[in-house]
Amino acid sequence: MLSxxxxxxxxxYLTEILSAEKTTSSELLKRLIYEHxxxxxxRQTLIExxxxxxxxxxxxxxxxxxxxxxxxxxxSEYIKQRHQKIQSE
Known part of the structure; x- marks a missing residue:
């Protein structure tokens, strides 16, 4: 419990946010804490x-x-070889 x-x-501000997002203060606080x-x-790199x-x-x-x-x-050579292989089958 948090008070x-x-x-x-x-x-x-809180009242406006809650009415605009149609959520409860508890859910909003959970989401904000998670985002923070x-x-x-x-940040992870693309490779990660x-x-x-x-x-x-x-x-x-x-x-x-x-x-x-x-x-x-x-x-180009790989594509040519692959194409020749497919044609020979």
């Missing part, structure tokens, strides 16, 4: 949100794939 004293201005708690946590770095993704890849033209060539 707080609000000044009249803050209480008026989330804001205190360090996706579950980490893929394992064994580039284990057989040549070391020069960091250059765009090399990646484009590698993808």
């Amino acid at each position: 707080i004293q609000l000044d009249p201005e803050t209480e008026a 708690w989330l804001s205190l946590k360090p 949100r996706r579950g980490g770095h893929p394992q064994h993704l580039l284990q057989d890849a040549p070391s020069n794939l960091s250059l765009r033209e090399n990646r484009k060539k590698a993808v």
Whole structure:
């Protein structure tokens, strides 16, 4: 149980928020505390949100794939080989 004293201005703000969002003060307070708690946590990187770095993704890849033209060539060759494999089946 939480009991707080609000000044009249803050209480008026609370009343407006509750009527606009059609919620109770208890639910609003829970949501605000949760949102604030989330804001205190360090943000996850995209890699962390996706579950980490893929394992064994580039284990057989040549070391020069960091250059765009090399990646484009590698993808093009892969697509050609895959297309030929599908046609031969």
